[in-house]
Amino acid sequence: MNLDARRYVILAFILMVGIIYTSRLFYMQVVDDQWVLRAQEIAEKRWEISPPRGVLFDRTGKKIVSNRTYYNLMMVEADIVDLDTAKFAKLIGWTREEVRNRFKEIVRGEGTYYNKNTHKRTPNYQKIRAYPFMKELTLEEVARIAPHLDNFKGFHEEITSMRSYPYANGANIVGYLSEVSQEEIDEDRFYKPGNNIGKAGLERFYEKELRGRKGIRYIVTSAMNNAIESYADGKYDTSALQGPPLKLGVDILLQAYGEKLLKGKRGCIVAIEPLTGEILALVSSPSYDPNLMIGKRNISMYYPKLLMDPSTPLLPRPLASEYPPGSTFKLLNSLIALQEGVITPEFGAPCNKSVVGCHNHASAGNLADAIKHSCNPYYYAVMRRIVQQNRKKSVFADAEVGLNRWVDYMKSFGLGRKLETDITGLRPGLIPDVAFYDKWYGHHRWAFSTIRSISIGQGEVMITPLQMANIAAIIANKGWYYTPHFVKSIGSKGPLPEYLKKHYAKIDTKHYDVIIEGMRRVVYEPGGTGRRALLKDIVICGKTGTVQNPHGEDHSTFLAFAPMDKPKIAIAVFIENAKGGGGLWAAPTASLMIEKYLQRKITEKEREKTIIDAVFSYMR
Amino acid sequence: MRKGDSLVAHMDWPLFVSYIVMLIIGMATVYSVAYNEEHPNIYEYSEKYGKQLVWLGISLFLGLIVFLIDSDIYRKFSVPIYVFTLFLLVIVLFTPKINGARAWLGIGTMGVQPAEFAKIGTALLLARFISTVNVKQQNIQTVLIANAIILMPMVLILLQPDAGTFVVFTSFLFVMYREGITYDPLILKLINRIPGIRFKETWVGGHFIPILFVVIILSVITLLMSNEVLEFGFLPNVKVPGFYSVVATLFLISLIFLIFLRVVSARRDRGRATLVVILGFSMAAGLSSVVNYGFQGLRAHQKDRIELFLGMKEDPNGKDYNRNRAMAAVGSGGFLGKGYREASVSSVRSNHVPESETDFIFCPFAEEWGFAGTFILVALYMFMLVRIIIIAERQRAVFNRVYAYTVAMILFYHFAINIGMNIGFAPVIGIPLPFFSYGGSSMMSFSVMMFILLKLDSQRRDVLQ
Known part of the structure; x- marks a missing residue:
């Protein structure tokens, strides 16, 4: 037997292993990518750091939406030692049953992981990880619990940030935050389960701005999930960036005052700065305290209640409620008639109550007086002239032409469509056009007499209080407007570009003077319908409206701007089912708002008291 | 010294x-x-x-x-x-x-x-x-x-x-x-009891140790590779089942040894060396395929047990x-x-x-x-x-x-x-x-x-x- 040759067997054996190992190493390290991914999965973690949301300031620089620190009570099951459930439950104010259920809920909430190879489901829940046991505790709550946590190993508190509303006003403007839904997570990868998202109001409209930019840290973690160090010295990290502060045109004190005035009534106030289109106040009554809608616990407690409340506090009425405009609409019909040349400012018409009802007043000999008296037969005549211009032989075809022209003007006032205001929940209102009436009555089956109620803002016409305030602004500006908007500046960038674009109503500037004079007479001349809006130091131009409606008493509405020469505020007040006309409730309310805004004080104390104290029967 | x-x-x-x-x-x-x-x-x-x-x-x-x-x-x-x-x-x-x-x-x-x-x-x-x-x-x-x-x-x-x-x-x-x-004397003692057989030595008994280890190592590697599919970044759409890569590696190794042995061995031994390498390759490839297909033919729970022993299961914890x-x-x-x-x-x-x-x-x-x-x-x-x-x-x-x-x-x-x-x-x-x-x-x-x-x-x- 040749034993010496056996050295080659052994050499071959060793070299074979060397070659196999080298090729295996080459395959694993150079060719195959799976181990790189596996290593990342094991050791590199992507940590998202959510920045605090952008805050909101009012026009005077008061912080109206801010962030506040809250605490989560975290739990690490692996660290829990001999938990005395009874004592712990007592500490956090729960029952033992609730504590036990919460443990199960946390495990369940994490879901399971399905392993394709073993066909087994394993829970995602890990004993060594921290999970929130109780969420969103206030400082007071945590201060009561935290000192005793030493006795309950495995529990600790952790800071989290949530909204806070120092003024408790403007809930329908700012909206609220709530946990993202699965659809929202699927739609936008920014969100992870448990994140908050704006669900209404400005929080929703400006969600993308306010949420800021998430910071991402790539870190190397240990087997116990502790961070060891930054990955690649933080080369790929990005820092979290808080969303820019939003500066609103809203005057929070005016807003608060408006909400105070409308206590005990259903209604709205919208005030706009005509020169800029900035919304100064948008009162919706009844409303709610936005602080009720902070955090999951509160929302689950209060949201159902608010939703079921028959007075619909969650409804942003100035944006979403469509009312017939009533007599305030006469201003627009006057302007259109002037522009069409079918009347002159000297046009007079008798107050002939045979066709349409009116209150008792002297017949108007000119347009300004017609506005002062809000004479229904006068506007019946005016509207007839607009609609039936005798351009066609057939009265029906003629009405079609006339109405088309009228609709065109109305649209230029921002009516019959949604304004592009920076908030969600807007409604378009309704300006009935030819197609609308054709559908209603049939083609060429209607003429002016059929549709006459639109002459006094009743019937089919629908308008939101925001649109109405915008009309006041257009008249104050004598023919143009910026789309009403809340945010005057995003950070330091100014408003969204669409709010820097002037829109023009299709009425020549010269026609406005007589209308404005009429509006002055409404307040300042005997026989005017809005005498209760009179202020000594400020000249208010306004127009009342008393809106008949099927829901009960007439709505009281008033549209105004002030001061007359250099308008700084345009306002629309709408009070639902107020006993008495526009002059009785809406006009004084508007005057108080104007005075509050322009003078920062109230001289008409008696007027103020009457309004504030009034609680309408439906609110009792 | x-x-x-x-x-x-x-x-x-x-x-x-x-x-x-x-x-x-x-x-x-x-x-x-x-x-x-x-x-x-x-x-x-x-x-x-x-x-x-x-x-x-x-x-x-x-x-x-x-x-x-x-x-x-x-x-x-x-x-x-x-x-x-x-x-x-x-x-x-x-x-x-x-x-x-x-x-x-x-x-x-x-x-x-x-x-x-x-x-x-x-x-x-x-x-x-x-x-x-x-x-x-x-x-x-x-x-x-x-x-x-x-x-x-x-x-x-x-x-x-x-x-x-x-x-x-x-x-x-x-x-x-x-x-x-080697264990040859033991094996001879057993075999020579059979009437009519009188071996002085056995090839298997003499080379029992390396053969045993080659069999073990090859089996383990074949099993470990049987579930793997090799992919190559520079060759898209090419997927090589693990078993083929084992056979390919064996072939490569045999080739290297063949060349090596032809260089080092004396002229008269060359024929034998070639034969040994070819024989070795055939046996190794045969063993590898027996292990591979035998393993595939096993029942699921039997496979499970072997996979668990060799640690082939993706079981992170x-x-x-x-x-x-x-x-x-x-x-x-x-x-x-x-x-x-x-x-x-x-x-x-x-x-x-x-x-x-x-x-x-x-x-x-x-x-x-x-x-x-x-x-x-x-x-x-x-x-x-x-x-x-x-x-x-x-x-x-x-x-x-x-x-x-x-x-x-x-x-x-x-x-x-x-x-x-x-x-x-x-x-x-x-x-x-x-x-x-x-x-x-x-x-x-x-x-x-x-x-x-x-x-x-x-x-x-x-x-x-």
Whole structure:
């Protein structure tokens, strides 16, 4: 037997292993990518750091939406030692049953992981990880619990940030935050389960701005999930960036005052700065305290209640409620008639109550007086002239032409469509056009007499209080407007570009003077319908409206701007089912708002008291 | 030692240098993997690298002592040394368990593992025994004594229990194979009882050991690869099932051996060498396919059991935990690695790969230096092993040769199993990577082993055959 040759067997054996190992190493390290991914999965973690949301300031620089620190009570099951459930439950104010259920809920909430190879489901829940046991505790709550946590190993508190509303006003403007839904997570990868998202109001409209930019840290973690160090010295990290502060045109004190005035009534106030289109106040009554809608616990407690409340506090009425405009609409019909040349400012018409009802007043000999008296037969005549211009032989075809022209003007006032205001929940209102009436009555089956109620803002016409305030602004500006908007500046960038674009109503500037004079007479001349809006130091131009409606008493509405020469505020007040006309409730309310805004004080104390104290029967 | 020769005269420099290079790389790896920012100094004794440096110093000092002693003493005193190591192995069984095994003999905070030194004792006695017998006339008694020398420490080590070192002791079988002490007499005794059969030797009996190990290794690798599909980044849409890659690798290896054997063997042997390689390839490929298709044909639960044993299951928190993470660390190294001290998966701090400074120290090395590093490391080991075998074959004394072979095979076992478990080719049994793994016992025993070899070799001319 040749034993010496056996050295080659052994050499071959060793070299074979060397070659196999080298090729295996080459395959694993150079060719195959799976181990790189596996290593990342094991050791590199992507940590998202959510920045605090952008805050909101009012026009005077008061912080109206801010962030506040809250605490989560975290739990690490692996660290829990001999938990005395009874004592712990007592500490956090729960029952033992609730504590036990919460443990199960946390495990369940994490879901399971399905392993394709073993066909087994394993829970995602890990004993060594921290999970929130109780969420969103206030400082007071945590201060009561935290000192005793030493006795309950495995529990600790952790800071989290949530909204806070120092003024408790403007809930329908700012909206609220709530946990993202699965659809929202699927739609936008920014969100992870448990994140908050704006669900209404400005929080929703400006969600993308306010949420800021998430910071991402790539870190190397240990087997116990502790961070060891930054990955690649933080080369790929990005820092979290808080969303820019939003500066609103809203005057929070005016807003608060408006909400105070409308206590005990259903209604709205919208005030706009005509020169800029900035919304100064948008009162919706009844409303709610936005602080009720902070955090999951509160929302689950209060949201159902608010939703079921028959007075619909969650409804942003100035944006979403469509009312017939009533007599305030006469201003627009006057302007259109002037522009069409079918009347002159000297046009007079008798107050002939045979066709349409009116209150008792002297017949108007000119347009300004017609506005002062809000004479229904006068506007019946005016509207007839607009609609039936005798351009066609057939009265029906003629009405079609006339109405088309009228609709065109109305649209230029921002009516019959949604304004592009920076908030969600807007409604378009309704300006009935030819197609609308054709559908209603049939083609060429209607003429002016059929549709006459639109002459006094009743019937089919629908308008939101925001649109109405915008009309006041257009008249104050004598023919143009910026789309009403809340945010005057995003950070330091100014408003969204669409709010820097002037829109023009299709009425020549010269026609406005007589209308404005009429509006002055409404307040300042005997026989005017809005005498209760009179202020000594400020000249208010306004127009009342008393809106008949099927829901009960007439709505009281008033549209105004002030001061007359250099308008700084345009306002629309709408009070639902107020006993008495526009002059009785809406006009004084508007005057108080104007005075509050322009003078920062109230001289008409008696007027103020009457309004504030009034609680309408439906609110009792 | 002849007069006038310096201490290092006739020392085998290539082996010594490769040993020193390994020590340096190993020390650098321990420093990297255990690096602590608070104690960055490598001399810091509170850190593992500081301790390792001390072990390294002690090892070199022991090496010096070994070199000062005349080499003949190892042959003369092989029996007392063997008995002493056995004695230590018995004593260690009465110590308290540390990490589930009674493997440590503590002297203060410094502990040593007798099992590591038992390798040297066994190696010396086996060399002594084989050098005294005439292998040409081997009989059952010879085989049994040789096996007894190996088995006694093995049993004691299994009692600790230390499966890794237990497995390493089977490396002595290869040495016996080289020296012609095989199980052939046993097999002959059995076979020749059959009437009419009178074999003088059997091929299977003679080559039983390497064949057995080739079969085991090939089966394990085939099983491990059977579920894998190899993909190549530069060749999209090409997917090679693991089994084919095994056959392809076998073919490649056969080709290399064919060329190699044709170059080295004498002209008249060439035909036979070619035949052996072709036969070997056919048998290996046949075995591989039997294992592969046999495995595929198994029932699900049987497959499960084998897969679980070999750690093929993706079970991140179970049995496979260590190896999967070790493979991730090695595989993520890429071609050039992540850079020195940049290991993210296998650093001691991250603790994703447990024992990354001891049994899994190949991980941080592979992660930091990539394929460039691992290739050099494997090549360095190959160089060292081939060099030791060259040294072994040039010895005049059988004692020296056998001892050299034991060193080669022990090192090879540690290399193959340790790196194998890092790349998914071996089940996870904890044995250190020679000259790399943190720990005094292995460092000292491998160094002493190496220096005895160097000493024996440097004095090889003194020995009369």
